[in-house]
Amino acid sequence: MRPSPGNLLAPLFVLLALLGAARVQEFVFLAERTLPHPGPVFTQGLVYHRGKLYESAGASGIHPRSSLRILDAGTGKVLLATEPPKSGVFAEGLALRGPDLLQLTWKDCRVFRYDAETLAPKGSWMLEGEGWGLAPWGDGFVMSDGSAWLSFRDARSFAETRRLKVTLEGEPLRDLNELEAGPGGIWANVWHENFVVRIDAATGEVNALIDASPLERAVARPHGEAVLNGLAYQPEKDLWFVTGKDWPVIFEARVAPRPPSSRSPR
Numbered sequence: 023m024r025p026s027p028g029n030l031l032a033p034l035f036v037l038l039a040l041l042g043a044a045r046v047q048e049f050v051f052l053a054e055r056t057l058p059h060p061g062p063v064f065t066q067g068l069v070y071h072r073g074k075l076y077e078s079a080g081a082s083g084i085h086p087r088s089s090l091r092i093l094d095a096g097t098g099k100v101l102l103a104t105e106p107p108k109s110g111v112f113a114e115g116l117a118l119r120g121p122d123l124l125q126l127t128w129k130d131c132r133v134f135r136y137d138a139e140t141l142a143p144k145g146s147w148m149l150e151g152e153g154w155g156l157a158p159w160g161d162g163f164v165m166s167d168g169s170a171w172l173s174f175r176d177a178r179s180f181a182e183t184r185r186l187k188v189t190l191e192g193e194p195l196r197d198l199n200e201l202e203a204g205p206g207g208i209w210a211n212v213w214h215e216n217f218v219v220r221i222d223a224a225t226g227e228v229n230a231l232i233d234a235s236p237l238e239r240a241v242a243r244p245h246g247e248a249v250l251n252g253l254a255y256q257p258e259k260d261l262w263f264v265t266g267k268d269w270p271v272i273f274e275a276r277v278a279p280r281p282p283s284s285r286s287p288r
């Protein structure tokens with residue numbers, strides 16, 4: 023993996039201020055609650071549904087195997103855990119559709135399907151290229167691959183049906199990672215950055231930036247790759263579950279307007 027490009031958040035907001043970018047709204051994640059994040063786990067995908075969190079995690083130096091697990095969203099307690107049906111893979115993004123969970127792999131060209139209740143494997147599809155983030159979208163799925171492009175996927179075959187180039191102020195925005203279908207568009211982590219973007223699914227334009235630095239600052243990050251990664255929307259409360267790779271906690275957070283005092287002068 024390449025070295026961290028550092029925190030682009032402040033320069034981005036300065037750039038937006040200089041451009042007078044009225045179309046890109048600015049928000050901030052504010053923690054309402056923290057719950058334990060049993061691990062450490064190298065989180066790659068997070069999903070919320072009816073009181074449960076579903077989490078996909080990759081293998082790394084201190085995590086010899088990838089995993090898939092169900093947590094109680096109230097307590098963080100692990101309710102059920104399993105491993106991908108093929109050993110040695112690096113698990114990535116995760117999405118829930120109906121009774122199925124879909125788990126991407128990074129470079130293993132596989133998408134695994136599981137029963138969402140029992141985590142029993144239900145087969146797999148082949149995938150070309152890298153798999154990073156995944157979320158349900160429309161009748162199918164939307165997937166990231168680390169580039170500035172999102173691909174839309176058929177729910178039955180996982181075949182690509184459409185591609186979308188994601189731009190911020192006209193420039194391609196690379197390293198899109200964990201995804202979530204949220205209010206107003208597709209929400210995405212950007213790898214190694216402490217902000218989330220909201221993407222217009224028709225045009226690919228980023229129409230909002232959500233500053234996650236208040237959450238990141240509250241975490242004792244154990245190493246440089248312990249970056250923000252893990253977004254799950256909780257529609258009942260209009261709150262977000264947000265975590266990171268090897269973070270010891272999961273935040274339950276609300277999205278609030280970014281205070282004018284923290285913005286650069288326009």
Ligand SMILES: [Ca+2]
Binds near residue numbers: 067068069200
């Ligand atoms: Ca997600």
